[in-house]
Amino acid sequence: MQFEFASAARIIFGDGSAKELPKLALGYGSRALLVTDSFQPDSVTSLISALRSADAQLTHFPVSGEPTVEVIDQAKAVALSAGCDLVISIGGGSVIDTGKASAALIPNDGETLDYLEVIGAGRKLAAAPLPFIALPTTAGTGAEVTKNAVLGSKKHRVKVSLRDDRMLADIALVDPQLTHSVPAAVTASTGMDALTQALEPFVSHLANPLTDGLCAEGLRRAGRSLRKVYAEPDNAAARNDMALTSLLGGLALANAKLGAVHGFAGVLGGMYDAPHGAVCAALLPPVMAANISALNAREPENPALKRYDYAAQFLLFDRAASAQDAMDWISETSRIFDIPGLRAYGLREDDFDEIVAKSSVSSSMKGNPIALTADELTAILRAAL
Numbered sequence: 410m411q412f413e414f415a416s417a418a419r420i421i422f423g424d425g426s427a428k429e430l431p432k433l434a435l436g437y438g439s440r441a442l443l444v445t446d447s448f449q450p451d452s453v454t455s456l457i458s459a460l461r462s463a464d465a466q467l468t469h470f471p472v473s474g475e476p477t478v479e480v481i482d483q484a485k486a487v488a489l490s491a492g493c494d495l496v497i498s499i500g501g502g503s504v505i506d507t508g509k510a511s512a513a514l515i516p517n518d519g520e521t522l523d524y525l526e527v528i529g530a531g532r533k534l535a536a537a538p539l540p541f542i543a544l545p546t547t548a549g550t551g552a553e554v555t556k557n558a559v560l561g562s563k564k565h566r567v568k569v570s571l572r573d574d575r576m577l578a579d580i581a582l583v584d585p586q587l588t589h590s591v592p593a594a595v596t597a598s599t600g601m602d603a604l605t606q607a608l609e610p611f612v613s614h615l616a617n618p619l620t621d622g623l624c625a626e627g628l629r630r631a632g633r634s635l636r637k638v639y640a641e642p643d644n645a646a647a648r649n650d651m652a653l654t655s656l657l658g659g660l661a662l663a664n665a666k667l668g669a670v671h672g673f674a675g676v677l678g679g680m681y682d683a684p685h686g687a688v689c690a691a692l693l694p695p696v697m698a699a700n701i702s703a704l705n706a707r708e709p710e711n712p713a714l715k716r717y718d719y720a721a722q723f724l725l726f727d728r729a730a731s732a733q734d735a736m737d738w739i740s741e742t743s744r745i746f747d748i749p750g751l752r753a754y755g756l757r758e759d760d761f762d763e764i765v766a767k768s769s770v771s772s773s774m775k776g777n778p779i780a781l782t783a784d785e786l787t788a789i790l791r792a793a794l
């Protein structure tokens with residue numbers, strides 16, 4: 410057995426931990442590019458005030474929506490003219506990825522596209538990224554501990570990653586209290602993303618004993634708190650569980666990759682205006698069904714088959730649970746959360762061939778437990794409509 414495990418240099422988790430930010434930030438730099446959402450909940454506004462009261466010079470870069478190549482070019486220009494020596498992101502996955510990509514590209518010449526995989530020149534970073542501190546305000550992506558930033562390109566109608574081992578954050582500061590203000594629909598979609606990210610690395614052919622433990626714990630926490638956090642948004646224990654599920658999933662995916670759900674999600678997110686987690690929710694049961702059927706037909710000895718049952722047992726706290734029980738539970742959760750099929754976001758059969766072609770070459774697809782055929786991928790899309 411051989412594996413490697415990489416993560417953020419330091420992970421700080423717990424209710425109230427965000428108040429450490431000013432002190433921690435000053436250890437890394439004094440001129441920060443601060444990336445936040447355009448809309449800031451009160452908890453984030455107070456954090457910004459605390460940062461301003463410390464000795465840090467802030468260049469605030471608010472963003473809306475998921476990051477694009479153009480937004481990163483703008484952030485880089487702003488940071489260069491302000492002489493920033495540190496990047497801080499306080500926000501959801503979109504904000505974290507904006508900060509992470511900016512930290513990577515500020516010290517490197519050229520444009521964002523030059524460094525992107527699949528659609529760009531895939532240039533390697535010559536200079537190390539600026540120090541980067543990430544504070545998630547959603548519980549879904551685990552982006553605070555991953556080494557990639559997902560960026561959209563309008564021109565190519567796809568989302569792809571900027572990736573480098575050195576893009577891991579210097580500090581992931583995870584304060585579940587920052588997620589209490591997340592509205593119900595976002596709690597639902599981000600929660601489904603967190604669940605997917607605890608499951609896909611667990612059945613990935615790149616799974617290792619460390620990621621297995623992280624995924625098992627993430628699946629248990631999601632099983633007991635995913636529906637609860639939607640029903641009781643102020644339930645601190647449930648918000649803690651989901652913040653932890655997100656963190657555990659991020660740690661796992663950064664080291665064991667994902668699978669077909671995220672292989673599709675990156676492409677669909679670039680083509681349609683749909684929340685990332687809602688796309689994951691619609692795809693998860695049909696991807697599980699397709700993988701299990703393909704494994705039974707072509708690789709019945711593949712350990713992923715048993716792993717799907719184990720995942721169901723962790724998720725449902727039931728030693729007799731099977732993968733089918735997990736699929737039923739996930740579909741029922743989507744119904745409770747009012748997450749629609751992908752047709753609601755504009756997915757059309759006419760686009761299937763383009764989506765299948767683009768998804769087949771995505772990085773996440775490489776973690777899938779078995780290579781799926783174009784017909785199998787098409788059938789997944791039809792089932793997720």
Ligand code: NAD
Binds near residue numbers: 502557599
């Ligand atoms: P998001 O960051 O786009 O935020 C969704 C919405 O929630 C926004 O409207 C935002 O303003 C709002 N919001 C965020 N925090 C809030 C709070 N505390 N209170 C009230 N409103 C709040 O959503 P997300 O799901 O966290 O991130 C999605 C992005 O992350 C996508 O671009 C996806 O591709 C990317 N992603 C990255 C990785 C990675 O490893 N880098 C992994 C998975 C997903």
